Amino acid sequence: MDTDTAILDRVASVMTQVFNVPPGATITRATTSADVDGWDSLSHSIFILGVEDEFGTDLPIDKTYEMKDIGDLVDLIAAQRSTA
Amino acid sequence: MTDLASLLNSHSRTRPDAPFCTFVAKGAAQTITFAQLYERSAAYAAAYRREGVVPGDLVIVILEHSPHLFYSYLGAILAGAVPSFMPFPSPKQRADLYWADHAALFARIAPRLLVTYAANLASARAELPGFAIPTLVADDAILAGGDGVAPHAAGADDVACLQHSSGTTGLKKGVMLTHREILAEVAAYASAIDFTQDDVVASWLPLYHDMGFVAVFMTSVVLGTHFVALDPFEWTMRPTMLLDAIRDHRATFTWLPNFGFSHIVNGARRDATWDLSSMRAFISCSEPAKAHTFARFAARFADCGVTPEKLHVCYAMAENVFAVTQTKLGTRVAVAAREGFADGVVSCGPPVDGVEIRIEADGEVCIRSPYLFDGYYKLPEKTREKLRDGWYHSGDLGFIRDGELYVTGRMDDMLIVAGRNYFAHEIEAVVNDLPGIFPGRNVAIGVEDPRTDATVVVLLAECRPEADFAAVGLAIKRQVLERLGLALAAVVPLNQGDLIKTTSGKISRTKNKELYLDGTLIRTGAPRNGH
Numbered sequence: 001m002d003t004d005t006a007i008l009d010r011v012a013s014v015m016t017q018v019f020n021v022p023p024g025a026t027i028t029r030a031t032t033s034a035d036v037d038g039w040d041s042l043s044h045s046i047f048i049l050g051v052e053d054e055f056g057t058d059l060p061i062d063k064t065y066e067m068k069d070i071g072d073l074v075d076l077i078a079a080q081r082s083t084a
Numbered sequence: 085m086t087d088l089a090s091l092l093n094s095h096s097r098t099r100p101d102a103p104f105c106t107f108v109a110k111g112a113a114q115t116i117t118f119a120q121l122y123e124r125s126a127a128y129a130a131a132y133r134r135e136g137v138v139p140g141d142l143v144i145v146i147l148e149h150s151p152h153l154f155y156s157y158l159g160a161i162l163a164g165a166v167p168s169f170m171p172f173p174s175p176k177q178r179a180d181l182y183w184a185d186h187a188a189l190f191a192r193i194a195p196r197l198l199v200t201y202a203a204n205l206a207s208a209r210a211e212l213p214g215f216a217i218p219t220l221v222a223d224d225a226i227l228a229g230g231d232g233v234a235p236h237a238a239g240a241d242d243v244a245c246l247q248h249s250s251g252t253t254g255l256k257k258g259v260m261l262t263h264r265e266i267l268a269e270v271a272a273y274a275s276a277i278d279f280t281q282d283d284v285v286a287s288w289l290p291l292y293h294d295m296g297f298v299a300v301f302m303t304s305v306v307l308g309t310h311f312v313a314l315d316p317f318e319w320t321m322r323p324t325m326l327l328d329a330i331r332d333h334r335a336t337f338t339w340l341p342n343f344g345f346s347h348i349v350n351g352a353r354r355d356a357t358w359d360l361s362s363m364r365a366f367i368s369c370s371e372p373a374k375a376h377t378f379a380r381f382a383a384r385f386a387d388c389g390v391t392p393e394k395l396h397v398c399y400a401m402a403e404n405v406f407a408v409t410q411t412k413l414g415t416r417v418a419v420a421a422r423e424g425f426a427d428g429v430v431s432c433g434p435p436v437d438g439v440e441i442r443i444e445a446d447g448e449v450c451i452r453s454p455y456l457f458d459g460y461y462k463l464p465e466k467t468r469e470k471l472r473d474g475w476y477h478s479g480d481l482g483f484i485r486d487g488e489l490y491v492t493g494r495m496d497d498m499l500i501v502a503g504r505n506y507f508a509h510e511i512e513a514v515v516n517d518l519p520g521i522f523p524g525r526n527v528a529i530g531v532e533d534p535r536t537d538a539t540v541v542v543l544l545a546e547c548r549p550e551a552d553f554a555a556v557g558l559a560i561k562r563q564v565l566e567r568l569g570l571a572l573a574a575v576v577p578l579n580q581g582d583l584i585k586t587t588s589g590k591i592s593r594t595k596n597k598e599l600y601l602d603g604t605l606i607r608t609g610a611p612r613n614g615h
Contacts, residue, residue, distance in 0.1 A: 018535075020574075033571065034561045040571035042343065042502060042536045045321045046350050053353070061321045066175070 002081075004029075007055075007074045014050040015070075018043055029071030057081060087263040088161045088244055088305060089235035095308040096122030103310045106333060107151050108325075109318070116151055118308065121158065123227075124151075128159020130233045131226045132197065135218060139164030139236050141196035142246070146170050146204060149315035152222040153291055156199045158305065161244065164236030165196070168246035168258060169292035172204060178566040183211040189256055190217060193246075193462055240264040246461050247294055247402040249505070258461035259402040265455040269298070269405035270306040272437045272455070276410045277365065279303070279337070284362075285311040286335035288319030288326055288344075293503070295370050298406035299339045299398075323351035327358040327388075334362040339398070341370040341503035345381040346537035352384065361389030365413055369398040371500040372491060373430040375419045377537045392416050399432035399489055403457045403476050408441070409433045409489045420490050431488045441489055447481040448495055497593060499530040502538050506570055508593060511541065514567040515560045520551035525583060529597040533573065540573035544596055544605060546580050553577035576605060 012027040020037045033039040048064045057080050067073050085091050100119035107114050143160040145167055147153050160167035173182040198219045208215050244266055246258035289296030304311050312329045319325050326348060329335060378395045393416050399409040411417045411433030419428040435441050439453040452475050459467035470477050482491040497508035511528035526545035533540045547556050557575035564572050582605060586592045599605045
């Protein structure tokens with residue numbers, strides 16, 4: 001099972017494919033949609049689909065929409081995988 | 085029959101068990117028959133009477149995805165009241181600003197009753213201490229008491245409902261539509277697309293927008309047809325839900341803005357397939373259709389039964405109830421070459437029966453039809469400005485070729501973002517007073533996002549030399565999201581004097597957009613501050 005850091009690294013990798021993350025930018029648990037150019041409701045859903053593919057799991061729609069920052073998403077993935 | 089209440093009553097008696105709507109939410113579907121629709125709407129009509137609502141009163145409906153949307157709205161029609169759907173607040177909008185904006189609108193239009201959900205009413209009371217509009221909380225308890233309410237016999241020329249335009253809430257315009265106009269448009273449009281009682285519509289569209297309201301909801305009310313209603317929010321997160329609904333219910337029509345086609349393609353996992361062979365038309369509406377979007381959609385779903393001949397375009401607006409033009413089903417949509425449009429301009433088709441289109445010398449598309457609206461509610465000056473000698477001046481630019489309309493842009497600064505309309509000057513106004521920027525020295529521009537095929541908004545802002553550019557950018561994004569519910573794609577912080585002015589001294593959106601697109605503004609802006 002991945003550690004939180006490993007989950008964060010894999011989430012960050014999906015983010016760089018979906019959003020305009022500048023090279024060298026650091027993605028942390030505190031990163032929010034406002035920090036990342038091009039992160040709107042349409043690209044958010046594509047991002048979540050990418051994360052689901054990356055981790056091979058379906059995430060609950062309402063929880064993925066309510067997430068306030070990347071840390072919430074990492075926690076959601078960890079929780080989902082621990083119950084899978 | 086010449087009014088909506090009589091039609092609804094008639095459907096409930098002549099085809100009581102026919103499905104009106106299959107309502108899908110959180111993975112579960114329920115079917116509402118015409119008999120159930122009438123009974124539950126009549127229960128709302130009774131509740132309105134108990135609240136003292138009389139014919140002609142304005143009833144505002146603000147509800148999330150729920151069958152109560154239908155019952156509360158049609159209950160108002162049965163009671164002879166004038167309903168209007170309005171959007172509920174998104175979780176990212178600030179509640180105090182949402183309600184302050186509505187307070188300004190409500191002061192102008194004076195609704196007799198607000199129908200909403202408990203959490204939203206609690207929010208209104210918390211944010212607006214003087215909130216005094218009578219309110220009805222939509223819940224199942226209301227549905228118990230509908231016996232004996234006879235439908236109000238409205239005249240054909242009575243105003244049936246108000247369709248509120250998009251844009252900042254306080255400035256929304258209520259398009260007044262009569263029973264005659266709605267019935268005539270639905271009939272004319274059904275004829276244009278050969279729509280019959282055998283057709284089934286699949287939709288994720290919100291009902292506060294004319295596309296969902298008329299093409300889906302009112303069409304079923306008037307013609308007695310069946311539609312499948314998905315939650316717009318759930319669809320955004322899982323766009324292929326629409327394909328599931330088409331497959332599961334053998335749907336024949338769907339309407340969606342251009343970005344929706346791309347969103348579905350982007351949301352479809354690589355090997356997934358659906359049987360979409362039942363579909364007669366996927367109709368692009370509410371934002372300009374793009375040839376490459378259609379090509380991509382047709383290619384992705386070619387093995388699911390989608391052909392280029394099934395992809396269509398409708399040009400529509402609330403002021404004409406809905407459809408103005410529609411491309412011919414069974415034929416491939418035409419694309420005209422045009423300077424400045426690398427992809428060409430996609431045809432919107434010929435006018436629907438009864439509609440006349442005139443292109444003014446400046447290129448503006450003007451419309452006259454038997455079902456053109458009567459005016460904007462309590463806005464006589466705005467009505468006179470837009471409705472002159474029986475012609476509606478749309479603000480759209482376009483041309484006619486071979487009898488078909490091609491729309492090329494807007495005369496004003498309206499930006500269509502994922503099917504919603506925003507005005508650049510309104511976006512600029514909400515950030516103007518933020519610290520760190522120079523008031524009046526910022527511009528909002530619409531830019532095509534190749535990933536989503538949607539227009540996104542970028543704000544170019546001249547910042548004070550001492551400001552932290554990154555912090556200013558974040559503050560601007562937050563302000564626009566909280567005030568307008570719009571996520572800016574990017575904020576470009578600039579140095580003082582970077583933005584180009586027109587000869588009359590105004591900041592030029594067009595010129596600065598060109599500079600942004602060719603990279604010039606980014607180069608001048610960013611390095612000097614070191615961010």
